[in-house]
Amino acid sequence: MDTTSIRQVACKTTVQRAESAVAEASMVSNPADLKAASERWGDADIIGLDTEFVREKTFRARPGLIQISDGAEIWLADPVAQPEIPQLGHLLADTGITKVLHSVGEDLEVLEQVGGALPEPLFDTQIAAAMLGLPLQCRYETLVEETFGAHLPGGKARNDWCRRPLDPAFLEYAAQDVIWLPRLCRHLAEHLEQRGRLAWLEEDCARIVDNARRRLGPPPLSRIKGAGRQPDEVLAVLAPLAEWREEQAAERDLPRRFVLSDEAMIDLAETACRNGAESAVSTLKPGMRRRHGDRLVETIETIDHDAFHRPAWLYALDNDQREQLRVAQSAVRTLAEEQQLDPALIASKKELTRIIRGERPEWLEGWRGGLLIERLQAASVNIPAT
Numbered sequence: 001m002d003t004t005s006i007r008q009v010a011c012k013t014t015v016q017r018a019e020s021a022v023a024e025a026s027m028v029s030n031p032a033d034l035k036a037a038s039e040r041w042g043d044a045d046i047i048g049l050d051t052e053f054v055r056e057k058t059f060r061a062r063p064g065l066i067q068i069s070d071g072a073e074i075w076l077a078d079p080v081a082q083p084e085i086p087q088l089g090h091l092l093a094d095t096g097i098t099k100v101l102h103s104v105g106e107d108l109e110v111l112e113q114v115g116g117a118l119p120e121p122l123f124d125t126q127i128a129a130a131m132l133g134l135p136l137q138c139r140y141e142t143l144v145e146e147t148f149g150a151h152l153p154g155g156k157a158r159n160d161w162c163r164r165p166l167d168p169a170f171l172e173y174a175a176q177d178v179i180w181l182p183r184l185c186r187h188l189a190e191h192l193e194q195r196g197r198l199a200w201l202e203e204d205c206a207r208i209v210d211n212a213r214r215r216l217g218p219p220p221l222s223r224i225k226g227a228g229r230q231p232d233e234v235l236a237v238l239a240p241l242a243e244w245r246e247e248q249a250a251e252r253d254l255p256r257r258f259v260l261s262d263e264a265m266i267d268l269a270e271t272a273c274r275n276g277a278e279s280a281v282s283t284l285k286p287g288m289r290r291r292h293g294d295r296l297v298e299t300i301e302t303i304d305h306d307a308f309h310r311p312a313w314l315y316a317l318d319n320d321q322r323e324q325l326r327v328a329q330s331a332v333r334t335l336a337e338e339q340q341l342d343p344a345l346i347a348s349k350k351e352l353t354r355i356i357r358g359e360r361p362e363w364l365e366g367w368r369g370g371l372l373i374e375r376l377q378a379a380s381v382n383i384p385a386t
Contacts, residue, residue, distance in 0.1 A: 015150045017072070018179045025074035025175035027166070029081040037068075037075045038087035044070035047091060048100045048181025049119065051110040052161035052174055057258070059249045063110045064161025067174050071182030074175045079114045080162055088115035095120055100181040102126050102140040108212045118212055122205040125181060127345075128188040131197045136342040144180045147187055152176045200367045207363065220246040221311070225262045228314045230269070236308035237269040240299050248292070260288070272300045312357045321356050324381050328352045331375045339371070346372060360384040 028037050041047055052065040063079035066088060077085055091097065092115045099119035101107055103126040112118055129143050130136040141152045159170050192198040220242035221227055227238060248259045260268070264284075272280035277300035281293045317325060329343075329352060336343040346368055354361050355376070360383070364373065373383055 014148060014183070018148075018150065018183075021069070021072060021074050021179050022172055022175040025076055025171060027076050027078050027171070029078040031082065034077060034082065034085060034087050037077075038091065040073065041068055041070055041075065041091060042094070042097075044097060044182075046071070046098045046100060046123075046182045046185050048178045048185075049107070049111065050101065050174070050178045050181070051107045052159075053106065053110050054160060054162050055106070057255065059253045059255060060113065061106055061110050062162050063114050065166070065174055066111070066114060067178035069175075069178040069181065071179065074179055076171060076174060077114075080164060083114065084116070085114050086116070089117045091115070092117040092119045098123050098185065100125060100185040102143070102181065102184075104208060108209070112212070118209050120206075120209055121202070122209050123185050123189070123201065124205055124208070125184045125188060127204055128185075128192060128201050130342050130345045131200055132188065132191055132195070133340045134342075136344045140177065140180075143184065147184060148180065150180070203366045207366075219311070222313065223256060223262075224265055226266060228316075230266065232308060232310050233273050233305065234266070234269045235310060235314070236303055236305045237272050237300055238265060239308065240303060241265055241269060241296075244292075244296070244299055268296075277301045312359070313354075315357070317353070317356065324356050325349070325352055327379045328356065328376055328381045331379045331381070332372070335371060335375055355381070355383065358384050360386060 028034055048067075048069040048071065050067040051063065052067070053061040053063050055061045063083075066077040066079055066085070068075040068077060068088075068091070077088060079085065088111070092099065092111060098121055100123045101119070102124065104122070104124055108118055125140070125143065126136075126138060129138045134143070144150050144152055153173065153176070159166075161170075189198060189201075192201055221235070221239045223246075224238060224242055227235065227242075230238060242265065245256055245259050245265065248254075249256045252259070267283070268280050271283060277297040280300065281289060281296050284293070284296075328347075329349060332343050332347050332352065336346055339346075351361060351363070355364075363369070364383070365386075376383055
């Protein structure tokens with residue numbers, strides 16, 4: 001048998017084993033079964049993880065399923081039956097086990113909510129694939145098919161994962177989403193190491209986890225559509241109102257818009273500037289006035305307008321800055337071609353804009369800065385000092 005035939009047989013065997021594991025996957029819903037499962041997954045050095053959740057009428061994601069796999073077995077942990085799963089927390093915190101996810105996104109929030117910990121060390125297969133030249137937004141299904149020749153069915157991500165019982169087709173979909181992750185980790189790590197880029201991935205994944213731990217998210221004001229078009233007088237009112245809405249949404253576990261829409265927030269701030277706090281609050285619905293009127297009046301009346309400064313990210317770039325951004329983007333594209341990388345992996349337009357506005361993003365201290373800083377300086381792009 002020639003080498004090509006051996007690879008084909010090996011790949012076919014791998015697919016068959018994965019399909020068998022998917023077929024045998026079932027829900028793990030009670031403490032005794034979770035304990036038994038954790039004893040098995042605790043022996044692995046690499047564990048694949050995925051989550052399914054619902055987030056339509058709540059501030060926080062509602063966990064529906066936690067998928068766990070060592071590449072041979074699959075465990076579908078049930079956070080509806082067991083909202084807190086200490087065994088998951090032990091797995092997430094075990095630094096001797098690499099936790100593999102594809103495009104972590106909101107998964108970290110769900111894992112921390114159910115397990116009480118964040119996955120360390122983390123290996124994100126989407127970022128790893130991008131560091132090997134694939135598009136930054138490469139889908140899991142695409143990566144699995146290109147790597148192992150396995151075709152995965154899709155189209156079920158938006159199911160109500162908190163409903164019970166879950167249809168067997170959805171359990172199969174969920175199991176497919178995790179069975180390949182340990183294999184992808186080994187495959188991608190080997191190629192990253194060969195190209196001297198494994199440390200890049202480790203740096204990026206560590207930063208993702210650290211940012212999640214420090215709750216580094218966008219400021220509440222940035223979540224209000226149209227805020228940037230408002231004058232400073234209105235923004236000075238809108239900023240603390242945005243903080244208040246964030247607190248209320250978190251406390252009541254409601255989407256921000258259910259507390260107060262963006263349009264209503266801007267109307268409230270504009271009216272307060274024209275006619276005062278009492279007049280602005282009087283325009284709210286009766287229930288909102290009764291519940292929050294006094295707090296809102298106090299918030300608005302205690303604002304120090306002179307102390308407010310428009311955030312840099314709300315200023316439009318001037319002509320010189322736009323030219324610097326154009327030059328910076330060109331330098332990134334050239335570098336990306338040389339490195340055979342998606343330009344967005346090195347620095348997106350949004351991240352370059354931060355530099356142009358005078359920020360020094362933390363990622364400049366890592367592998368990206370080593371590649372990019374001299375290129376930007378050579379193109380006369382100002383790099384803020386440390």
